[in-house]
Amino acid sequence: xxxxxxxxxxxxxxxxxxxxxxxxxxxxxxxxxxxxxxxxxxxxxxxxxxxxxxxxxxxxxxxxxxxxxxxxxxxxxxxxxxxxxxxxxxxxxxxxxxxxxxxxxxxxxxxxxxxxxxxxxxx
Numbered sequence: 170x171x172x173x174x175x176x177x178x179x180x181x182x183x184x185x186x187x188x189x190x191x192x193x194x195x196x197x198x199x200x201x202x203x204x205x206x207x208x209x210x211x212x213x214x215x216x217x218x219x220x221x222x223x224x225x226x227x228x229x230x231x232x233x234x235x236x237x238x239x240x241x242x243x244x245x246x247x248x249x250x251x252x253x254x255x256x257x258x259x260x261x262x263x264x265x266x267x268x269x270x271x272x273x274x275x276x277x278x279x280x281x282x283x284x285x286x287x288x289x290x291x292x
Contacts, residue, residue: 228291235283242276 249269256265283289 231288235288239276239280242272245272 246269249265253262253265256262
């Protein structure tokens with residue numbers, strides 16, 4: 170428990186300090202003035218053709234989320250590949266290989282599910 174005390178103190182300090190800074194900046198900073206001119210859409214001095222409330226398709230968000238998900242999974246593979254030699258030397262090479270195999274099976278299943286459900290089709 171005593172080993173966690175400095176980490177707990179740092180966590181509390183960071184949270185309190187963060188909230189204090191945000192609170193003090195809200196008090197000391199300039200207050201926004203809402204005028205009709207500020208509420209209008211501005212396009213390089215040209216009069217706006219639309220209201221600026223365009224709808225972005227949900228497929229765009231789905232594609233972005235899937236990209237981030239699979240990108241992060243690939244990023245998790247790099248440290249495993251770098252430290253796999255250490256696992257072999259310590260005698261845990263088979264366990265590390267099985268763990269990465271399960272991870273890859275989940276990854277490949279997700280990829281096949283994505284293709285089968287046509288998540289990336291824009292039609």
